[in-house]
Amino acid sequence: MANSGNLLISGATMLLPDATKQGDLRITNGIIAEIGDAGSLDNHDDEMFVDGTGLHLLPGIIDPQVHFRDPGQPEKEDLGSGSIAAASGGVTSFLDMPNNVPSITTLEGMQGKLASSRQNASPIMDFSSAQQKTM
Incomplete structure (x- = not known):
């Protein structure tokens, strides 16, 4: 079962400090824990999964x-x-x-x-x- 503070967004267009790129972003216990290339992060059993294909991911x-x-x-x-x-x-x-x-x-x-x-x-x-x- 997914923990509400754990999330993997995969394949989104991410706005990063130095570039815009397709990638994956993992949130663990409500905190950004890992950023990787698109498709590089595996989905854990305790996290919700969002297919970010075609979506943009921006900082708050x-x-x-x-x-x-x-x-x-x-x-x-x-x-x-x-x-x-x-x-x-x-x-x-x-x-x-x-x-x-x-x-x-x-x-x-x-x-x-x-x-x-x-x-x-x-x-x-x-x-x-x-x-x-x-x-």
Whole structure:
């Protein structure tokens, strides 16, 4: 039976730091463990197999500047809808800016935003804050 943290993707077009090539990628316990030429990695009994032929494999995208309007203007975009949209587009991490109404400039404001995010957003986020005074 396949472990949910173990995966082999075989034959995908991989975007690597120095090249784009056809290859295999093994994930073990949720971590990239091995990259090889297409067809070079054998499928283990404890891993899920994905035929990557015709598919592209890219690293997760980090969006360093998003403007979710939670709190204050959730009708424009809230943490839930924004984080789900980001994840569906390949974003694995994002940094939400503090220019909300009201601006997140206090510890209490940040704690409130964090509490809201735990209930409403995907777990791929981080936040920026602005300070009114030097701490």
